[in-house]
Amino acid sequence: MKISTGIEKLDEVLDGGVKSNSSVLLLADSLVDKSSFVQHILSARILDNDKGIYITTSKTPTNIIKNMYEYGWEYKHLVFVDCISSTLKEKPKSKYALKRKITKLPEAFEETLKLFKQALKDLKGFKIVIFDSLETFMGVGAENIAEEMKELKHLFDDTKTTCIFLLTDWGYEKQEIKKICNAVDTVVNLGTVEKKLLWMNYFQFDELPRIFFQITQTGVGLYVPKILITGPFHSGKSSTVHALSEKAVSVDRLGTTIALDHGYIEKKGIVCDIFGTPGQERFDWILKILSRDTWGVILVVDSTRPETFKRAKEMLKEVKGYEIPFVIFANKQDLGNAIKLEEIKKRLGLPDVVGTSATKNEGLEEGLKLLFDKIFKVK
Amino acid sequence: MVEKKKELENILKALEEIGDVVGSAVVRRDGLLIASALPSEVNSKSVAAMAAAIVGTSETSVKELEIGGFNQVIVNASNGQYVSIGAGAEAILVCLLRKSANLGLVLLEMERSAKKIGRII
Numbered sequence: 001m002k003i004s005t006g007i008e009k010l011d012e013v014l015d016g017g018v019k020s021n022s023s024v025l026l027l028a029d030s031l032v033d034k035s036s037f038v039q040h041i042l043s044a045r046i047l048d049n050d051k052g053i054y055i056t057t058s059k060t061p062t063n064i065i066k067n068m069y070e071y072g073w074e075y076k077h078l079v080f081v082d083c084i085s086s087t088l089k090e091k092p093k094s095k096y097a098l099k100r101k102i103t104k105l106p107e108a109f110e111e112t113l114k115l116f117k118q119a120l121k122d123l124k125g126f127k128i129v130i131f132d133s134l135e136t137f138m139g140v141g142a143e144n145i146a147e148e149m150k151e152l153k154h155l156f157d158d159t160k161t162t163c164i165f166l167l168t169d170w171g172y173e174k175q176e177i178k179k180i181c182n183a184v185d186t187v188v189n190l191g192t193v194e195k196k197l198l199w200m201n202y203f204q205f206d207e208l209p210r211i212f213f214q215i216t217q218t219g220v221g222l223y224v225p226k227i228l229i230t231g232p233f234h235s236g237k238s239s240t241v242h243a244l245s246e247k248a249v250s251v252d253r254l255g256t257t258i259a260l261d262h263g264y265i266e267k268k269g270i271v272c273d274i275f276g277t278p279g280q281e282r283f284d285w286i287l288k289i290l291s292r293d294t295w296g297v298i299l300v301v302d303s304t305r306p307e308t309f310k311r312a313k314e315m316l317k318e319v320k321g322y323e324i325p326f327v328i329f330a331n332k333q334d335l336g337n338a339i340k341l342e343e344i345k346k347r348l349g350l351p352d353v354v355g356t357s358a359t360k361n362e363g364l365e366e367g368l369k370l371l372f373d374k375i376f377k378v379k
Numbered sequence: 380m381v382e383k384k385k386e387l388e389n390i391l392k393a394l395e396e397i398g399d400v401v402g403s404a405v406v407r408r409d410g411l412l413i414a415s416a417l418p419s420e421v422n423s424k425s426v427a428a429m430a431a432a433i434v435g436t437s438e439t440s441v442k443e444l445e446i447g448g449f450n451q452v453i454v455n456a457s458n459g460q461y462v463s464i465g466a467g468a469e470a471i472l473v474c475l476l477r478k479s480a481n482l483g484l485v486l487l488e489m490e491r492s493a494k495k496i497g498r499i500i
Contacts, residue, residue: 196469197383197405197413197500225411249425251432259436262410262428275410275428289435292409 003162006044007213007220008269009376010188013205018186020126021157023149024164025181028190032201033215034166035059036067037190038130040220041164043073045128050162053119053129055081055112057136061094064132071219079123081115083108083136106144109137113148120159127159133166134180142176149183196293198225211376214271221271222372224295229261230287230315231300232308233279236331237261239358240300241276244368256280260290268365270372274298277319281311284318291319296371297326301348303338303355309348325374329356329367384414386499390492391416397488399480401459405496406430406471417475430463430473438465451486464489467497 002016011017018024028034046052052075056064061080068075082097092098096115102108120127137145149165156163167180181187189204200223202210214223229237238261242248245263252258261276275290277283291297297319301312316322330344334357345353352370356363391403391414402417410431415423438449451464459478462485466472472493476485 194383196407197387198407198411199384226409247422247425249422249429251429260410260428260432262425264424273411273424273428285439286432286436289432289439290410293407293411294409 003050004044004048005041006047007040009211009213009222010041010203010205013203013208013211014186014188018162018164020162021160022162022185023153023156023183024162024186024188025184026164026166026188026190027177027181028166028168029192030168030170031192031199032190034168034190035064035132036071036215037203037213037220038132038164038166039064039068039071039073040215042078042128042130043068043071043075043219045162046074046076046078050126050128051123052078053081053116053123053127054078055083055116055129055131057083057112057133059132060085060088060090061092071215071217073219079119081112081119083112083115105137105139109140109145109148112137113152117152117155120155120161123159125160127161129161129163131163131165133168135168135170138172138176142172142179146179146183149180153185195225200225209376216266216271218267219269221266221269222376224270224272224372224375226294227272227274227296227298227368227371228291228294228319228321229274229276229298229300230291230319230321231279231329231331232302232305232311232315235279235300235302235305235308235312236329236358237276237279237300240298240329240331240356240364241274243358243361244274244364250276258283259286265368270368277315279315287315287318294319294324296324296375297321298329298367298371299326300329300331300356300358301344303330303332303344304335306339306344306347309344313348313350325371325377326352327367327371327374328353329358329363330354331356331358333357334360334362383499387414387496388416390495394474394488394492397485399477399485400474401477402475404430404473405466406473408435408469408471413470421475426473430471434463434465434471451489453482462486462489464493466493467500469500470496472496 001020004017080094082092082094085092204210212223241261241263248263250261257278263274333355341355354367404415405413406427410428412427417423441449461475463473
């Protein structure tokens with residue numbers, strides 16, 4: 001059986017989610033906030049009535065709860081295996097805690113595992129466990145850690161547990177990393193790349209394409225730096241930008257956009273900047289400026305004015321839309337004289353046409369999702 | 380990788396030490412914000428998008444008018460002003476200034492910083 005991670009695209013690349021009663025490794029580089037990433041998953045599982053166990057070796061339970069609270073994530077009945085408080089000379093509150101500071105690493109590892117196993121046995125029902133994180137114990141040797149992790153697998157089966165181990169790669173030997181990877185059922189990579197001074201976090205499973213994400217106040221969201229909205233005069237581009245965004249500004253005069261619209265989207269697992277172009281031909285030179293480095297295009301057409309479709313296709317060409325993912329918003333579908341979607345598809349001769357109404361906020365999110373799917377084509 | 384960002388932030392910080400600079404930002408030429416030291420109440424993402432459009436538009440018009448190479452855009456308002464200049468092929472430097480700012484001095488410093496930014500990128 002597969003269980004959802006609460007991150008739609010991650011579920012998709014994992015073919016429905018992670019296997020129940022299995023172990024997962026999140027292998028991260030040092031620039032990714034792997035703890036917040038995994039806390040989003042933890043929250044989703046708790047909301048789905050799993051019991052949560054959090055093994056922490058570097059942050060105190062108070063700090064973890066604080067972080068989850070700030071993101072608005074669920075941490076109800078979360079049980080901590082606290083291996084840090086005593087080291088910091090704080091009194092641990094959890095029943096499962098190292099009672100004193102242990103300086104010898106092998107002993108600390110052993111004690112941690114003991115507490116972990118005890119917690120697994122004590123708690124009934126389906127469990128999600130976060131092990132944050134393995135690098136604390138890398139000093140005892142990857143071989144030894146991997147051995148213990150393999151051993152734990154049986155216990156996961158018996159106690160209905162899915163466990164997510166975290167490991168930041170601080171430049172360990174490839175061999176060592178490989179050993180840890182081989183000890184789990186699923187490995188997901190978390191990494192960072194720089195693209196022209198934008199730092200982009202991604203997750204990646206197997207050889208599948210990287211999925212870029214950002215962690216915002218709404219949690220882990222797919223991240224596309226820039227989407228362009230273009231289309232003929234009066235097709236509803238500005239209205240679309242404003243309806244999609246939390247915050248948007250327009251440079252418009254006399255009811256028409258003369259420079260650009262800019263909006264920022266941060267909702268429902270999607271994060272991006274959107275740029276709207278003017279539609280009138282006399283501003284065509286600005287299309288080149290605005291379309292620079294865009295990841296995807298939304299072409300907005302007026303469903304009541306088929307005579308503008310030719311111009312729409314020209315604009316798509318102008319912004320090099322045919323070379324990157326694009327979708328078409330057949331706008332003003334709420335109007336009585338709007339042409340049917342099928343007819344518009346036929347007349348445009350282009351795929352991925354979505355019926356929208358920017359003023360009534362209909363079809364927009366669905367269309368945006370389709371564009372994101374095209375950008376992060378998984379299969 | 381992170382060092383680059385730090386370097387940029389340091390350049391912006393140094394700019395603010397010139398008394399007349401109220402805030403500044405580095406913007407990609409496609410309108411995305413790279414680093415911002417603009418006042419917190421400013422919607423810096425939108426300002427970034429507009430600055431890119433202003434610079435792009437100005438550069439294009441300079442070309443059309445055949446009046447040489449583009450230097451900077453200065454926007455003058457009743458309570459302040461702001462200047463945008465190119466910083467290498469990929470970026471733009473934007474500075475928000477006090478109304479009474481010593482423009483000559485600020486421009487000099489901005490050009491120096493823009494060169495540094497260009498090198499970093």
